Each structure stands twice: as structure tokens, then as C-alpha cells.
Amino acid sequence: MATSAISFVGIWTVIIAAGVFFYVLLDGFDLGIGVLHGLAPSNADRETMMRSVAPVWDGNETWLVFCGIALISAFPLAFAVIIPAVYFPILVMLVALVFRGVAFEFRFDDETHRAFWDRAFCFGSTVATFAQGVVLGAFIQGFRVTGRQFSGTSLDFLTPFSIMTGFALLFGYGLLGSGWLIIKTEGALQAWARRAGRICLIGVLAAIAIVSLWTPIIEPSIAARWFSFPNILFLWPVPLITCAVAVWEWRALGGGADAAPYAAAVLLFLLSYLGIAISLWPMIVPHQISIWDAAASPSTQSFLLVGTLFLLPVILMYSGWSYWVFRGKVRSDVGYH
Amino acid sequence: MALDALTLSRIQFAWVIGWHILLPAFTLGIASYIALLEGLHLGTGREVYLRVSNFWIRIFAVAFGMGVVTGVVMPFQFGTNWSRLSDTAGNVIGPLLAYEGIVAFFLEAAFLGVLLFGRKLVPRWAHFVAAVMVAFGTLLSSFWILATNSWMQTPAGYALVDGRFYPENWLDIVFSPSFPYRLAHTVTGFYVTAAFVVLGVGAYTIRRGLFGAEGRVMVMTALTLLGVMVPLQIFLGDQHGLNTREYQPAKLAAIEARWETASPAPLTLFAIPDPAAETNRYPIEIPYLGSLILTHSLNGTVQGLKDFPADQRPPVAIVFFAFRVMVGIGFLMLGIVALGWLLYFRRRLFDTRWYIWACQFTIPLGFIAVLAGWTTTEEGRQPWTVYGLLRTADSVTPSLTAHDVVVSLLFYALAYLVIYPTGVLYLLRLVRKGPGKDAIAPPVEAGRAELPVARLPS
Numbered sequence: 001m002a003t004s005a006i007s008f009v010g011i012w013t014v015i016i017a018a019g020v021f022f023y024v025l026l027d028g029f030d031l032g033i034g035v036l037h038g039l040a041p042s043n044a045d046r047e048t049m050m051r052s053v054a055p056v057w058d059g060n061e062t063w064l065v066f067c068g069i070a071l072i073s074a075f076p077l078a079f080a081v082i083i084p085a086v087y088f089p090i091l092v093m094l095v096a097l098v099f100r101g102v103a104f105e106f107r108f109d110d111e112t113h114r115a116f117w118d119r120a121f122c123f124g125s126t127v128a129t130f131a132q133g134v135v136l137g138a139f140i141q142g143f144r145v146t147g148r149q150f151s152g153t154s155l156d157f158l159t160p161f162s163i164m165t166g167f168a169l170l171f172g173y174g175l176l177g178s179g180w181l182i183i184k185t186e187g188a189l190q191a192w193a194r195r196a197g198r199i200c201l202i203g204v205l206a207a208i209a210i211v212s213l214w215t216p217i218i219e220p221s222i223a224a225r226w227f228s229f230p231n232i233l234f235l236w237p238v239p240l241i242t243c244a245v246a247v248w249e250w251r252a253l254g255g256g257a258d259a260a261p262y263a264a265a266v267l268l269f270l271l272s273y274l275g276i277a278i279s280l281w282p283m284i285v286p287h288q289i290s291i292w293d294a295a296a297s298p299s300t301q302s303f304l305l306v307g308t309l310f311l312l313p314v315i316l317m318y319s320g321w322s323y324w325v326f327r328g329k330v331r332s333d334v335g336y337h
Numbered sequence: 338m339a340l341d342a343l344t345l346s347r348i349q350f351a352w353v354i355g356w357h358i359l360l361p362a363f364t365l366g367i368a369s370y371i372a373l374l375e376g377l378h379l380g381t382g383r384e385v386y387l388r389v390s391n392f393w394i395r396i397f398a399v400a401f402g403m404g405v406v407t408g409v410v411m412p413f414q415f416g417t418n419w420s421r422l423s424d425t426a427g428n429v430i431g432p433l434l435a436y437e438g439i440v441a442f443f444l445e446a447a448f449l450g451v452l453l454f455g456r457k458l459v460p461r462w463a464h465f466v467a468a469v470m471v472a473f474g475t476l477l478s479s480f481w482i483l484a485t486n487s488w489m490q491t492p493a494g495y496a497l498v499d500g501r502f503y504p505e506n507w508l509d510i511v512f513s514p515s516f517p518y519r520l521a522h523t524v525t526g527f528y529v530t531a532a533f534v535v536l537g538v539g540a541y542t543i544r545r546g547l548f549g550a551e552g553r554v555m556v557m558t559a560l561t562l563l564g565v566m567v568p569l570q571i572f573l574g575d576q577h578g579l580n581t582r583e584y585q586p587a588k589l590a591a592i593e594a595r596w597e598t599a600s601p602a603p604l605t606l607f608a609i610p611d612p613a614a615e616t617n618r619y620p621i622e623i624p625y626l627g628s629l630i631l632t633h634s635l636n637g638t639v640q641g642l643k644d645f646p647a648d649q650r651p652p653v654a655i656v657f658f659a660f661r662v663m664v665g666i667g668f669l670m671l672g673i674v675a676l677g678w679l680l681y682f683r684r685r686l687f688d689t690r691w692y693i694w695a696c697q698f699t700i701p702l703g704f705i706a707v708l709a710g711w712t713t714t715e716e717g718r719q720p721w722t723v724y725g726l727l728r729t730a731d732s733v734t735p736s737l738t739a740h741d742v743v744v745s746l747l748f749y750a751l752a753y754l755v756i757y758p759t760g761v762l763y764l765l766r767l768v769r770k771g772p773g774k775d776a777i778a779p780p781v782e783a784g785r786a787e788l789p790v791a792r793l794p795s
Binding site for chain 1: 402408760
């Protein structure tokens with residue numbers, strides 16, 4: 001019984017970790033395009049940018065719902081502690097995503113108000129991204145917990161650190177968005193995306209540096225995790241590889257294969273994600289509650305696993321297929337061609 | 338009633354679910370209606386079914402998109418405002434909620450694209466299968482969400498360990514005592530709601546005179562379906578009531594505003610319940626009828642609210658009046674449908690201009706009845722979230738202050754008050770365009786202006 005419980009916890013940790021990562025990579029680029037949308041050089045470019053994400057953005061967003069419901073089922077205690085602690089950022093994110101969603105839906109048939117809906121899309125994307133960054137920052141910092149409940153106030157999330165991570169994610173999603181644009185566009189817009197990508201990369205690297213220095217200073221357990229012997233022997237390649245990927249990303253944005261900047265951005269996100277996981281493991285509520293303490297009963301986890309293992313591959317295959325269908329460059333006048 | 342974090346959280350939940358439920362109430366029925374039209378087209382080969390189907394697919398796409406977007410908000414409410422419920426009952430209700438989401442996700446991924454964009458790209462039978470699967474998917478979604486709700490109303494198959502719920506038997510959890518009744522009653526209610534929308538839009542289309550054939554198809558199919566479903570719904574409602582009497586007697590007493598246990602019990606048609614004095618003001622009662630309806634016998638016993646401690650009674654007035662709104666609309670619907678059939682058999686249905694004119698205004702009826710029914714069952718199960726075991730007051734997130742929830746409620750209020758009127762205007766424009774030939778352009782679902790499958794190898 002005990003061993004099977006542990007293995008279910010492991011499987012669900014992997015599923016949710018992968019779900020969050022998928023969400024960040026996929027919705028990250030379309031949110032990033034929303035962020036960049038307001039800065040684009042011309043109306044035609046803005047139209048092209050919208051079309052480059054039109055067929056896939058709503059599928060990307062469903063990963064957010066998946067992560068939410070997987071968390072409440074597999075780790076209900078973590079859900080019950082974390083979500084109240086980030087009450088306002090979650091609220092702002094949800095309302096911004098709702099606005100962004102309907103704006104996208106209405107813009108294609110409502111030509112008289114298209115400029116308004118486009119601005120709503122841009123604004124909603126920016127606000128949702130910032131809110132997600134704030135959630136991330138608050139999460140890394142940890143929450144006040146008493147017994148089985150969050151015991152701080154709904155404004156605890158608001159710290160210089162979480163504001164910083166909010167801005168950091170704007171750059172991060174901006175980097176993913178420009179990577180996507182480089183794949184999907186050509187000519188002047190692609191050149192613009194390459195320049196925008198470099199600006200975002202500078203922001204992302206600055207944020208990675210700040211988080212890497214700040215978290216060990218404010219949280220001794222993180223410093224111990226990274227710098228104690230023998231951990232440091234195994235972990236020193238992480239920052240080194242990150243630096244190498246950063247150099248690759250800078251060069252890829254300068255020219256070369258269209259897919260390279262997005263691929264390098266994915267690697268950067270993966271390394272940052274890995275860094276956070278190393279810092280916090282095995283706590284699902286940072287510094288407080290471990291994945292085993294937060295886990296639902298084995299019966300709960302196995303009951304949901306049956307359906308998930310059947311449905312998830314189908315969903316993944318269909319998502320992959322729809323990306324395949326929409327491969328190729330996009331233009332403002334003819335859409336996909 | 339103090340406006341504390343608890344009350345405000347309840348208002349917020351009612352607000353976001355109240356708006357959200359309108360969309361599945363509509364799309365569930367329309368999905369099945371589209372499958373029916375596709376089937377009729379496949380069977381008879383008549384083009385008119387195809388035009389009507391395309392018309393409703395376009396409307397379905399927009400409503401479904403809005404349903405998905407507003408649905409994203411829902412699971413997070415269990416964390417933001419009801420975290421103690423999530424912790425206490427998450428082991429049991431978590432997977433039920435999750436299955437709803439995954440099934441909806443699966444449906445969105447696998448079949449919606451083919452239904453919306455694949456008409457010219459897949460064989461006719463495959464398009465029909467996609468339509469059936471989308472309809473089936475919406476039913477599965479309802480299955481899981483109502484299983485969740487029913488378990489909370491009539492919990493079963495669980496064990497209580499250290500004050501938290503653990504699953505013992507998943508079959509008992511999913512098929513809790515009120516579930517079959519709630520599922521049948523709700524799904525039929527959603528079908529009726531959608532059918533009245535079709536009836537109203539059909540009547541409008543006929544009156545405009547541009548697409549008479551399409552309008553007549555809509556009115557006739559709607560009246561046919563309603564002729565079966567409205568009487569069926571009244572029967573199912575009665576059965577659901579008997580189930581409530583057995584498992585949630587306090588809710589039933591509130592529905593009837595019955596304070597004293599009585600046998601025989603009268604039926605209270607109207608009254609102003611006075612909870613302070615534990616009595617009704619200005620009651621209008623019919624002797625024996627209460628027992629007859631609620632127990633199916635003339636002298637059956639109906640339990641009164643005084644049998645329950647005051648802190649275990651639901652608010653009486655809201656439940657009493659919401660129930661009467663629902664039942665009143667139910668019988669109004671029955672009258673409208675019966676009249677339609679009477680006119681049809683006298684071969685005067687489409688010549689009776691006032692009837693067709695009046696049918697246009699039946700569109701909101703189902704929605705109001707759904708909201709009234711939902712209010713009855715949700716207010717009637719108070720003060721519990723998990724009936725008899727976990728109080729609503731013990732389910733709310735402890736860290737929230739009233740100020741927090743005022744702010745979030747204002748956000749949600751503003752957002753939905755912008756989105757819904759805009760969405761309705763948008764849908765009205767689609768209705769005004771009508772089911773014409775020029776309107777067969779591919780629909781827009783969540784911004785998919787171009788055919789997502791246009792690049793299929795040909």
C-alpha cells in the first residue's frame with residue numbers, strides 16, 4: 001500500500017509538472033504575442049501576429065484548466081493553501097484571460113470595433129502575464145501556513161520580489177512570443193521580432209540573475225541546497241548550461257535557423273524551471289508542505305489516473321496534429337497559405 | 338445577514354456560476370439539436386436541414402466559446418474562496434471535477450474542429466459522427482459536474498477520517514442517491530431551454546419572411562421535441578421532489594414553506610414566510626393537495642421545518658419563491674406547447690400570427706426556469722456544502738476578509754456585465770443574418786477565422 005501510494009504521488013508530480021511546463025511554453029508564446037502586439041510597427045503586422053496564434057491559442061489555454069483541476073484532485077491540500085494565498089493575482093489573471101478570450105472571439109467578426117478588441121487582447125494578455133509572474137514570485141517566496149490553511153492576508157503576495165517576477169515574466173513570454181513570430185513570419189516583421197527578442201532576452205537574463213542571487217539570500221534552505229557539499233558537485237553545471245544557452249539564444253536571434261530562437265527560449269525556461277524545482281524540492285507548498293503530505297488518498301489519485309492516462313495522449317496527439325496542420329508562414333492578407 | 342467574507346463569497350459563487358450555467362444550459366441542447374439536424378439531413382437528403390444546422394452551428398460556436406472562457410473561472414473558485422471545502426472534500430470531489438474538465442478538454446480537442454470546419458473536408462457520415470460526439474461530450478460534462486453536485490447534496494460512499502472525506506466506493510460516490518434524478522431533471526431542463534430558443538428564433542425567422550422554410554423547420558422540430566420533453570420534465574421534477582423528501586427533508590419543507598409536520602398536508606400556493614415567528618403570512622392553501630403531490634397519497638405525512646434545529650434550516654422565502662417561479666414557468670411552457678399542437682392539428686399553426694408573434698418572447702423562459710431551479714436546490718441545501726456534514730460557514734477560505742471579497746466580486750461583476758451584453762448583441766446579429774445561403778461561410782470559434790483543417794493533404 002505504502003509503495004503504491006508513493007508511486008502515484010510520483011506519477012502525479014510528473015503529470016502536473018509537465019502540465020505547468022506545457023502551459024508556460026504554449027500559452028506563454030501567445031500571451032507574449034499579446035504583450036508584443038501593442039509595440040508592433042504597423043497595423044498589418046498586428047494583423048499577422050493575431051493570425052499567427054488564432055488557431056492554437058484556446059487549445060493552449062486549456063492547459064491552465066488542466067493544471068488547476070489536476071492540482072485540486074491529486075494534491076488538494078496544496079490547492080487549498082496556495083490558491084487563497086494568491087487570491088488577487090489569480091482574480092486579475094482570470095478576469096484578464098476572460099477579456100482576452102472574448103476579445104479574440106469577437107474581433108474576427110466585428111470589423112467596426114476591431115481596433116478596440118485588439119487593444120483589449122493586448123491589454124488582457126499583458127495583465128494576465130504580469131499576474132502569473134506575481135503568482136510565481138509569491139510561490140517561490142512561500143506562504144504563511146497554520147495547520148492545513150493559509151494563515152496570512154490576501155495582500156501577502158505583494159512584495160518587491162513578486163513585482164519583479166511579474167515584470168520578468170513579461171520579458172519571458174515576450175521572448176517566447178518573438179521566437180514564435182520568427183518561426184511564423186518573414187521579412188520586416190521577422191527582423192523586428194528578432195530585435196524585440198534580444199531586448200526580451202536581456203530582461204530574462206537579468207531576472208534569472210536576480211532570482212538566483214536573491215532566493216538563496218532570503219531563504220537559507222535554498223542556499224544550503226545549492227552550495228552545500230556534495231550538492232554543489234552535481235549542481236554546478238546548471239548555471240553553466242544556462243549561460244551557454246543564453247549565448248546560443250543571443251546568436252540565434254541575430255540570424256540563422258527560424259526555429260532556433262524559440263527552441264533556445266524553451267531550453268532557457270526548462271533550466272529556470274529546473275532551478276526552481278531544485279530549490280524547492282520536495283515541497284509543493286514551498287518550505288512548508290511536501291508532495292507526500294499534500295497528496296490525495298491513493299484511491300483518489302488512481303481513480304483519476306485511469307481516465308487521464310487514456311485521454312491525455314489523445315489530447316496531446318490532436319494538439320500536435322493541429323500544430324502540424326498550421327505549419328508554415330502566415331501573412332496579414334491571406335492568413336495561412 | 339451580515340455582509341461578511343462568507344456571504345460575499347456565496348454571492349460571488351452565485352454570480353459566476355449563474356452566468357456560466359446559462360451557456361451550458363443552451364449549448365447542451367443545441368449540440369444535440371445539431372446532431373439531430375445532421376441526422377435528418379443524412380437520412381432525408383433535404384437541404385433545408387443543412388441550412389438550419391449550419392445556422393445553429395454558427396451560434397453554437399460563439400456560445401460554446403463563451404462557455405469555455407467563463408468555465409475557466411469556475412474550478413479556481415474552489416481554491417480562492419472555498420479552500421476548506423477543497424481540503425476537506427478534495428479527495429472525493431476533486432476527481433469528479435477533474436473528469437468534467439478533462440472530458441470537456443477532450444471534446445474540444447477531438448471533435449469540435451471537425452464539426453465547425455470539416456463539412457467539406459470529411460465524408461458526410463464522419464461529420465454526422467462528429468456532431469453526435471460533440472453532443473455526447475456535452476452530456477458527459479453534465480454527467481460529471483452533476484455527479485459532483487449530487488454527492489455534495491446526498492453524500493455516499495465515503496469514510497470520515499480526522500474530519501476529512503475519503504473515498505470508499507467510487508460507484509456509490511458517482512451514483513449518489515440524488516444523482517440519477519438530478520441528472521435527468523437538469524439535462525431535460527437544458528433541452529427544454531434550448532428548444533424554446535429554437536422555437537423563438539424560428540418564430541422570428543418566419544415573421545421576417547426571408548427564410549420561411551427554415552423558420553418552419555425550426556418551429557416544428559422545437560414543438561415536436563417540446564411536446565415530449567415538457568411533460569417528461571414535469572414527471573421528472575415530481576420524481577426529483579420525492580427523492581428530495583427522502584434525503585433532504587429540510588429542503589422540501591422550505592420549498593413548501595411548511596413549518597409544522599402535517600398529515601394530511603395542504604399545498605401552500607402563496608404565502609409570505611416569516612422565519613422569526615416560524616409561520617406564514619397571508620397563506621393561500623389547498624387542503625390535501627400537498628400530501629397528494631409530495632407523497633402520492635391523500636394522508637401522507639409532510640415534515641415541517643420545526644422538526645429541524647433553527648441552525649439547520651435553509652432560508653425559506655428564497656427557496657419557496659424560486660421553486661414557484663420554476664414550476665410556474667413549467668406550466669406556462671406546457672400551455673404554450675399544447676396550444677401550438679392544437680393549432681397544428683387544426684392546420685392553423687403558421688397562419689395564427691399572434692401565436693407566432695408570441696413565440697418570439699419564449700426565448701428567456703428556459704433560462705429563468707434553470708436559474709430558479711438552481712436557486713431552489715442550492716439555497717435549499719443550506720446551511721451545508723456537504724449535506725448534513727460540512728457547513729458552508731466551515732467551507733469558506735479562512736484568510737479572506739470582507740474587503741477582499743468585495744473587490745473580487747466587483748471585478749467579476751464588471752467583467753460579466755461587459756461580456757454578456759456584448760455576447761448577446763453578437764449572437765443577435767447572427768440571428769438577424771438568418772440561415773441564408775450566403776451565411777454558410779465557416780463559423781468563427783474562439784478566433785479561428787481560417788479553416789484549421791484547410792491544409793489537409795487533398
